[in-house]
Amino acid sequence: MKTSKQVTQVYKGSKPNMVGDGFRVQNLFPSGNRIGKAISPFFCSIMPPRYTFRQLISHGALTSTLIGDLKR
Amino acid sequence: MTIVYQGAPEHRDSTGAYGKLREGDVQWMTAASGIVHEEKHEAGFSKRGGTIEMAQLWVNLPKAHKMTKPGYQTLLREDIPVKSWNDGSYLRVIAGEFEGLYGPARTFTPINVYDVQLKAGRNITLQLPEGYNTGVVVLKGEVEFNETHLSKQVEIVSFGNEGEEINITAVSDVSLLVLNGEPINEPVFAYGPFLMNTQEEITQAIQDYNEPHGTIELT
Numbered sequence: 001m002k003t004s005k006q007v008t009q010v011y012k013g014s015k016p017n018m019v020g021d022g023f024r025v026q027n028l029f030p031s032g033n034r035i036g037k038a039i040s041p042f043f044c045s046i047m048p049p050r051y052t053f054r055q056l057i058s059h060g061a062l063t064s065t066l067i068g069d070l071k072r
Numbered sequence: 073m074t075i076v077y078q079g080a081p082e083h084r085d086s087t088g089a090y091g092k093l094r095e096g097d098v099q100w101m102t103a104a105s106g107i108v109h110e111e112k113h114e115a116g117f118s119k120r121g122g123t124i125e126m127a128q129l130w131v132n133l134p135k136a137h138k139m140t141k142p143g144y145q146t147l148l149r150e151d152i153p154v155k156s157w158n159d160g161s162y163l164r165v166i167a168g169e170f171e172g173l174y175g176p177a178r179t180f181t182p183i184n185v186y187d188v189q190l191k192a193g194r195n196i197t198l199q200l201p202e203g204y205n206t207g208v209v210v211l212k213g214e215v216e217f218n219e220t221h222l223s224k225q226v227e228i229v230s231f232g233n234e235g236e237e238i239n240i241t242a243v244s245d246v247s248l249l250v251l252n253g254e255p256i257n258e259p260v261f262a263y264g265p266f267l268m269n270t271q272e273e274i275t276q277a278i279q280d281y282n283e284p285h286g287t288i289e290l291t
Contacts, residue, residue, distance in 0.1 A: 002199070002235075002236045002237050003234070003235040003236060003237070004218045004238060005200065005206055005218075005231040005232055005233075005235035005236070005238050006231060006232045006234070007217055007221045007229055007230075007231055008230050008231060008232045009229075009230045010223060010227050010228070010229050010230075011227065011228040011229075011230070012226070012227050013226035013227065013228075023124070026226060028209065028226060028228055038207070038230045039207035039228075039230050039251060039253075040205055040253075040256050041181055041183065041205075041253050041254070041256045042129060042130065042131055042207060042251045042253065
């Protein structure tokens with residue numbers, strides 16, 4: 001007899017925000033929660049750890065133009 | 073991956089791929105070693121106006137395929153197999169398999185992706201492999217899982233890997249996105265649009281992107 005998969009977690013969407021020329025977007029995968037791991041391989045882009053700009057600058061990964069933009 | 077419910081987006085990218093999508097079509101872009109892309113309303117739609125409704129999500133690639141050649145697939149609605157019920161409910165197999173129907177998407181790891189539209193009162197049971205991760209996105213309406221858990225828009229319900237089936241009852245007319253796949257048990261490091269397995273790889277990816285003759289070929 002087959003068994004049911006059990007609900008382990010429920011994630012609620014954020015409030016909609018407007019992008020571009022009036023495009024209503026609702027993000028279901030807020031940064032910082034662990035849903036990326038829970039349903040890998042989907043939504044992995046929200047998984048921590050993420051880098052700060054400063055860490056990347058120290059690795060020499062950003063161009064001087066971008067560093068200049070960051071300092072403004 | 074972008075599923076178009078309403079509207080007409082247009083796509084082009086650095087591999088030279090181009091696509092216009094209509095209601096029911098699916099766009100599946102594989103960034104892999106690197107791609108630059110543009111998404112906008114199709115010109116005619118921009119003039120006419122109207123509602124655009126899409127769901128967009130991301131699927132990770134295993135380390136072995138992170139630097140594979142980028143690609144693009146337009147999955148036309150007529151090429152996506154449909155399981156229908158007599159009350160107007162239906163399930164479209166975008167990737168993977170459902171009751172002998174196979175989705176057209178080419179993927180790097182085993183996954184099942186279903187677009188499910190159910191009329192109020194319809195009850196279905198999904199058979200899904202044990203050991204795979206599962207999430208159901210409730211885009212519209214109210215739905216009951218396994219006769220115990222009530223969920224409504226807009227939520228993602230994740231399920232444990234044990235067990236092989238999920239019972240779904242539509243309390244109202246519902247729109248669901250079922251995501252099921254073999255987990256990729258690898259570390260993930262992300263920065264902006266870059267996603268790799270290690271910090272060093274992220275740094276290298278950004279350097280590659282900034283190189284005038286880097287790994288992204290503009291056509």
